[in-house]
Amino acid sequence: MQQPVDNSPSPVPGAASRRTFLRGAGLVGAGAAAAGVLGAGAHPALAAETTAAGNGNVDPESPRFTIAVIPDTQYLFDGDRGDPAPLTASLRYIVDQRAAQNIVFAAHLGDVVENAAAAELDAAGKVFDIFDKRKMPYSVLAGNHDINSRTDDQRGPSAYLDVFPPSRFAPLSTFGGATPDGYNTYHLVRAAGQEWLIFALDWRASAGTITWAKQVLAAHPRTPAILTTHEVASADAAGKATLSAYGQSLWNNLINDSDQIFLTLNGHYWPPGRTVLTNAAGHDVHVHVTDYQDRYYGGSAMIRLYHFDLARNTIDVETFSPWILGKVAERRNPLEREEIELTGPVDRFSLAIDFPARFAGFAPVPAPDPRPVKELLVKGTIGYWRFDQSATDGATVPDGYQVNDLSGNGNHLTRVTLAGSDATALRWSAEHHPAQPTRASLRFNGAKKPARGAYLRTVDTAPINDLTLTGGYTIEAFVKLPEDVRASDHAWMSVVSRFGAGRDGGKTGGDPSEPLATLSLSDGMALQWAVFPTNQNDISSNWGHEMRTGEWFHVAVVNDGQHTTLYVDGAPLLRNPSTPAVGLATSGESWFFGAYHYDRLVEQGFYGWLGDVRIVDHALPVARFMNATA
Known part of the structure; x- marks a missing residue:
């Protein structure tokens, strides 16, 4: 297994990061969209307007729904540096497009801020008021830059927990519960006529949390699950993902034997990547790495939209910056024009998943009962x-x-x-x-x-x-x-x-x-x-x-x-x-x-x-x- 290079130094609360705002390498990647022109076949979000779409109601029975994913935003909240505008634009885009794209949930993958400082977290928390005011279902989890990274979820009180406690998510219709420490939550989403479970696990889940997660799965035995956490895998330059040492422990202790978990999403490492692993039941688990903080403007608050389509047995994935998208085209600078949408194979792709077959081990779809002759003898x-x-x-x-x-x-x-x-x-x-x-x-x-x-x-x-x-x-x-x-x-x-x-x-x-x-x-x-x-x-x-x-x-x-x-x-x-x-x-x-x-x-x-x-x-x-x- 390739040992990943951690490009994300871990702070101790109160200590200043030694990292510069942007590294010179990798400002513009090969997967960037060309010259700000959206080509034919652009994914749904980029074809949509950025204005409000009705009252934000979603259709829980439609076979098509979307989960929005927000990776590392730490450089936008970095002491007296940074800029909350990109994240503000991303969250507003999500709530404005909630009905149009049937966005049922949004998940932040951790490293909300750079230095785990109270002022940074307070500033980020104010941006998430956009979700709170519109009752947008979402989760946030702690990355290594949001807390003392030398600790697991038994660390006790923190500035992060002051801003993102379970009580912040409890008023939302999707909130399922939290661990006693407050650093781990789970959420139940109604979409495509069924229930979906989304975990938001801490940077380092303790043994007690792993037991808790298994108990949550056992309490919802027919519910497919998505695991979000800050670190599971890293990827090479070609986008091939491999489990990190911590990710391997998560795999061994939770994911491998939990057939309900079919998708894991993490940030922390760049470049982005993905892979498919086979669990103990012989079924696919899709493992995705999503982090764009190394790119222009701290990643420009890039978001991923996972468009589930159960009618087609497909998930269509797109990556773009609503902040850049919302700017007048003629006023975008050269880097913005290159970064508006990422179209490389690890940023924009489709997953073919036979959902009934994949979930058959824990949620078999019962075949309709044979019907008696009299039911078929219509007038x-x-x-x-x-x-x-x-x-x-x-x-x-x-x-x-x-x-x-x-x-x-x-x-x-x-x-x-x-x-x-x-x-x-x-x-x-x-x-x-x-x-x-x-x-x-x-x-x-x-x-x-x-x-x-x-x-x-x-x-x-x-x-x-x-x-x-x-x-x-x-x-x-x-x-x-x-x-x-x-x-x-x-x-x-x-x-x-x-x-x-x-x-x-x-x-x-x-x-x-x-x-x-x-x-x-x-x-x-x-x-x-x-x-x-x-x-x-x-x-x-x-x-x-x-x-x-x-x-x-x-x-x-x-x-x-x-x-x-x-x-x-x-x-x-x-x-x-x-x-x-x-x-x-x-x-x-x-x-x-x-x-x-x-x-x-x-x-x-x-x-x-x-x-x-x-x-x-x-x-x-x-x-x-x-x-x-x-």
């Missing part, structure tokens, strides 16, 4: 088919087997096997979409050139064969594509289709040999709903995007009697025609599940998984789709 249900008739995963579906229509309308399905195919072309499967009403599906192993596979068709007496559905319709299915579906050539295979060529339904426009209706996947696996409507002589097509392989999706085709919209996972897609498309032409023949036909010949069987399928005689709202579990 107007024409047909509803489930594929949970076998308890044996991988067992073959017998030739001629009948899958009953659970709507009670008699639209039953039977297995048909293409010539040259064997029984394994259609098998029962335990795979399923997480939101699917059942816990089963069918595995189709079809192909083309030559055509092979097996499919299901409605029986000859099925009423659905004759329906034109001129009042509208909703067709839904759960689908999963194999990883090799593109490489093994399954272009234009059908999920659901209606037998009969266009000419069989009296259509002569377009290509009358095309199916009367088909929900297919192109050579690039883009969804297409192509039909001959009753009011057109040609084909009407809805197009979707190319689908990812190896994961389940829900597809819905919804016609309101005039227009058709294609949905994936409840989201409407783009390429839906505006020309009215009324109903579906019919030749009175069967519907197929898992087969594409052209000119009345089945050209290939489906390749992939098919879960529950439902057809309704009118347009359903998204909230009534089969994948809507709430």
Whole structure:
């Protein structure tokens, strides 16, 4: 392990620092933004105005939220030197942008001041009145420059504790509690519909504090946790972080065995950096070093914004100075123009975190319970088919087997096997979409050139064969594509289709040999709903995007009697025609599940998984789709 070089001398209260205000080296780093121009793709904060954004209310249920991080500000409060204006600008920015960017919490990483002097701490404390007056949830912790660095959190009273005692944070809605010594706090944040725990630990946590932290975790056993403290890791010039000696002890005694801790944030060392460590549970712990005091104007009160996006399983991170950002562009000096935003790989980056998977060890997301048939039989249900008739995963579906229509309308399905195919072309499967009403599906192993596979068709007496559905319709299915579906050539295979060529339904426009209706996947696996409507002589097509392989999706085709919209996972897609498309032409023949036909010949069987399928005689709202579990 690399022994870090501590560029941050530790004061004894009352002693003057021997350090100069700014070191000559490193005033402008390679990661600085060029010439003060914000390029395309700037992160959200830099695209936002610095004026107040409403009343500061946040949305605790939104899947997107932000945590603001404030690293070492010590040079801004250094005896008769320094300037509180940059930190003032940063705190004002955070409260002003609280609603616009859903900033749920702000965390200072320690070394608030330079010499642990009462006057310095009082001056810094007055700046934090900005947060107090606006009830902005935040934490502050002691760095080695804020207290006697030769002591741990059992040091007793200090000027730091006079300004930042637990009682300062207690009025905030997020305050959870503190150690008896007052130097360590924890905070509970409601964001993305769940609780998050944030520790603010002292420069040197005592053994009692480690025990306390474990007790806090045990009291909130399903809550993911972020640990903030002044020192955990340092980084090399390339931004690769390694644990410091003290950080290693924190790892050994707290972090490694506490699976809830998925992110640690510390200052103290520069340059900034990051790494990913693996804890005792085999899960990732992201370790980030954030300190910019070596840069222009003591770091210009740079802040980090951690934009959590649980919808994308991503954290987007940006680093910038609100103080410089708030200045008139033409009046920024050359160094300010270079420092307004840092865009190097350790300053602006995105973390891909599968949050449900990462938190599954202590907060597993329960799968929705299977739903009974009656819950799916909405008014107007024409047909509803489930594929949970076998308890044996991988067992073959017998030739001629009948899958009953659970709507009670008699639209039953039977297995048909293409010539040259064997029984394994259609098998029962335990795979399923997480939101699917059942816990089963069918595995189709079809192909083309030559055509092979097996499919299901409605029986000859099925009423659905004759329906034109001129009042509208909703067709839904759960689908999963194999990883090799593109490489093994399954272009234009059908999920659901209606037998009969266009000419069989009296259509002569377009290509009358095309199916009367088909929900297919192109050579690039883009969804297409192509039909001959009753009011057109040609084909009407809805197009979707190319689908990812190896994961389940829900597809819905919804016609309101005039227009058709294609949905994936409840989201409407783009390429839906505006020309009215009324109903579906019919030749009175069967519907197929898992087969594409052209000119009345089945050209290939489906390749992939098919879960529950439902057809309704009118347009359903998204909230009534089969994948809507709430």
